[in-house]
Amino acid sequence: MTTDLWQVDGLDLDGYLARLGLPARTPGREALDELHEAHVRTFTFDNIDVFLGQPGTVDLKGVQEKFVGRGRGGYCFEHSTLFAAVLERLGYDVRRHLGRVGDPADGSLQGRTHMVVEAVPDGQRLLCDPGFGMSVLRPIPLADGAQDDHLGWRYRIDHFDGGWQMRRRRDNAWLMMHSTDELAVLPADVEIGHYYTSTHPTSHFKRTLMITRHLPDRHVTVTHATLTVRRADAPTEHRPLRDGELAYWLSALEVPLTTDEEQRLLARAAEAAAAQT
Numbered sequence: 001m002t003t004d005l006w007q008v009d010g011l012d013l014d015g016y017l018a019r020l021g022l023p024a025r026t027p028g029r030e031a032l033d034e035l036h037e038a039h040v041r042t043f044t045f046d047n048i049d050v051f052l053g054q055p056g057t058v059d060l061k062g063v064q065e066k067f068v069g070r071g072r073g074g075y076c077f078e079h080s081t082l083f084a085a086v087l088e089r090l091g092y093d094v095r096r097h098l099g100r101v102g103d104p105a106d107g108s109l110q111g112r113t114h115m116v117v118e119a120v121p122d123g124q125r126l127l128c129d130p131g132f133g134m135s136v137l138r139p140i141p142l143a144d145g146a147q148d149d150h151l152g153w154r155y156r157i158d159h160f161d162g163g164w165q166m167r168r169r170r171d172n173a174w175l176m177m178h179s180t181d182e183l184a185v186l187p188a189d190v191e192i193g194h195y196y197t198s199t200h201p202t203s204h205f206k207r208t209l210m211i212t213r214h215l216p217d218r219h220v221t222v223t224h225a226t227l228t229v230r231r232a233d234a235p236t237e238h239r240p241l242r243d244g245e246l247a248y249w250l251s252a253l254e255v256p257l258t259t260d261e262e263q264r265l266l267a268r269a270a271e272a273a274a275a276q277t
Contacts, residue, residue: 005186005187006060006081006084006085006088006187007059007060007061007085008060008085008088008089010060010061010064011060011064011085011086011089012064012068013086013089013090015064015068015069016064016067016068016082016086019042019067019068019071020035020038020039020042021038022034022035022038024090025090026091027090027091027092027121028121028122029121029122029124029126031121032087032092032119032121032126032128032138032139033138033139035086035087035090036083036128036130036136036137036138036139037137037138039079039083039130040130040135040136040137040214041137041213041214042071043067043071043072043073043074043079043130044072044073044211044212044213044253044254044255045073045074045075045076045079045131045132045133045135045210045211045212045213046073046074046075046210046211046212046255047074047075047205047208047209047210048072048209048211048255048257048261048265049074049198050075050197050198050203050205050206051205051206051208051209051224051265051268051269051272052261052264052265052268055194055198055199058077058078058081058190058191058194059081059187059191060081060082060085063078063081063082064082064085066078067082068082070256071256072255072256072257073213073255074131075131075197075205076113076114076115076116076131076132077115077131077190077193077194077197078131079115079130079131080096080115080116080117080128080130080131081115081190083117083128083130083131084096084117087117087119087128092119092120092121093119093120093121094117094118094119094120095117095118095120095185096115096116096117096118096185096190097115097116097117097118097163097180097181097182097183097185098112098113098114098115098116098180098181098183098185098189098190098193099112099114099115099116099163099178099179099180099181100112100113100114100178100179101113101114101177101178102176102178103176104176104179105176111193111196112181112189112193113193113196113197114132114178114180115131115185115190115193116128116129116131116178116180117129117130118142119139124141125141125142125143126139126140126141126142127139127140127141127142127157127164127166127180129166132177132178133210133212133221134168134177134212134219134221134230135214136148136150136153136155137150137151137153137214138150140155140156140157140166141157142157142164143157143159144157144158144159145157145158151232152232152233153168153232154168154169155167155168155169156168156169156174160179162181162182163179163180163181163182164179164180165178165179165180166178166179166180170236207272208223208224208272209222209223209224209265209268209269209272210222210223211223211249211250211253211255213253213254215253217231218230218231219231220249220252220253222241222246222249222253223241224241224246224268224269224270224272224273225240225241225272225273225276226238226239226240226241227239227240227241227245227249241273246265246266246269247262247266250262250265
């Protein structure tokens with residue numbers, strides 16, 4: 001694929017790296033690990049714009065205005081669009097992939113509505129997944145049975161006929177996250193996936209607020225109704241969100257919303273929570 005196809009020449013690489021507080025480094029596994037973790041810790045995974053009915057675009061110009069310009073986060077199509085462009089500009093061999101969230105064993109597979117990035121430093125295929133709710137902190141090799149244990153967070157990759165399955169270790173079992181295929185991806189494929197996910201009435205992201213972030217000692221997930229706190233070395237805490245608590249977490253997770261956006265988000269979340277009772 002050409003650079004122009006993905007608008008990579010229009011990337012504000014200096015602005016992106018400044019957001020992360022990192023210098024540009026020669027491509028390599030160590031540099032990629034550092035970049036991936038910094039990205040995941042800097043930008044929230046969230047569907048705030050979709051939940052508010054203002055999904056915007058997923059082309060590079062729109063995504064970088066949001067992430068680099070405002071410090072906002074987003075969901076997989078946005079994260080991976082930006083991260084792939086950054087890697088290309090830094091000199092990595094990059095491939096974009098689409099996948100299906102869920103486990104085929106229980107029939108929960110969705111359409112191809114997840115996006116990941118493959119980078120190939122020094123000939124090693126690595127899966128970068130910066131835009132998943134419980135995202136890996138660093139890339140994991142695309143090799144059958146490959147495992148990674150980073151700061152106590154454990155992940156595994158398995159090959160299957162047609163692509164790769166990614167799992168996370170939880171409660172002494174491997175939890176299926178998503179299945180990624182090897183088909184070529186064009187910008188139109190990303191636009192179609194984004195359009196369905198952000199506008200279809202049955203889309204989970206239209207109905208359920210989700211904001212997640214890796215903090216230094218825990219991973220936090222906030223919805224319009226619940227709070228989930230995961231730690232690598234302790235049981236998961238999951239409970240209903242208390243009245244007025246969403247505003248606290250918007251501040252604690254450093255979500256840079258305008259006053260109008262925050263007010264509309266709190267109102268929309270209250271409506272969604274009331275509809276569930």
